[in-house]
Amino acid sequence: MNDLDKAMAVMDAAFDPHWREAWTRRQVEDSLALSSGFLILFDEAGRYPDEHSPAAGFVLARKVLDEVELLLIGVLPEKRGHGLGSKLIAEFLQKSARMGATNVFLEVRANNPAEKVYRSAGFVPIGRRKDYYRTEDGTKIDAVTFGKAL
Ligand SMILES: CC(C)(COP(=O)(O)OP(=O)(O)OC[C@H]1O[C@@H](n2cnc3c(N)ncnc32)[C@H](O)[C@@H]1OP(=O)(O)O)[C@@H](O)C(=O)NCCC(=O)NCCS
Known part of the structure; x- marks a missing residue:
């Protein structure tokens, strides 16, 4: 199992198709093919899984100039509520800082x-895009942009 397989196993279990937020394998692969894209994987203990172990959560992100965008975060439903999402965000923030992002x-x-997880990590709302998402039944939902200075 490579890192992409591990992330997709979490993706497929973590996202409710209703919201149409999950990315396809192809989309993730394409974003990682760019030098700006990166993946953080954690097992349930909050450590990088070894070659043979599955992931319990992931973050997909990309660096654009001096900013890093968190594209997706997912934790397996049965592993939620134990701080793994927060650990992934903490690792994302540290890695972004190491990469020189401001x-x-x-x-x-x-x-x-x-x-709630984003707010706990210090993100604040900085913008809103009207009707950015469309659910399976066609309902339109705004997107909120959250930001944090490092
Ligand atoms: C968002 C997500 C990654 C959080 O993972 P997690 O491991 O449960 O996160 P944590 O255990 O660190 O939770 C942090 C806090 O947020 C709260 N929280 C997390 N997810 C929540 C949810 N779905 N509903 C209500 N509260 C939630 C927790 O109660 C906790 O609050 P506390 O610190 O006051 O107890 C996980 O719910 C998930 O994979 N969701 C589906 C995918 C998704 O929507 N991703 C975000 C959009 S890309």
């Missing part, structure tokens, strides 16, 4: 409870 940002659908 700011990080992300976009999230307006009604996603994940917002």
Whole structure:
């Protein structure tokens, strides 16, 4: 199992198709093919999984000039609520700082409870895009942009 396989196993289990937030394998692969894209994987103990172990959570991100965008974060449903999401964000912030970024940002659908995890990590809302997401049944939902200075 390579890192892409491990991330996709979490992706497929973590995202409710209703919201249409999950990325396809091809989309993730393309973003990682660019030098700016990177993946953080954690097992349930919050460590990078060894070659033979699956991941329990991942962050997909990309660096654009002096900013890093958190594209997606996912934790297996049965591993949630134990701080793994927060650990992944902490690692994301540290890695972004090491890469020389001065700011990080992300976009999230307006009604996603994940917002709480972002706020706990120090992200603040900095913008809103109207009707950015469209659910399976066609409902439109705003995107909220969160940012944090490093
Ligand atoms: C968002 C997500 C990664 C959080 O993972 P996690 O491992 O449960 O996060 P943590 O355990 O660190 O939770 C941090 C805090 O947020 C809260 N929280 C996390 N996810 C929540 C949810 N879905 N609903 C309500 N509260 C949630 C936790 O209660 C916790 O609060 P506390 O510190 O006050 O107890 C996980 O819920 C997930 O994979 N969701 C589906 C994918 C998704 O929507 N990703 C975000 C958009 S890209």
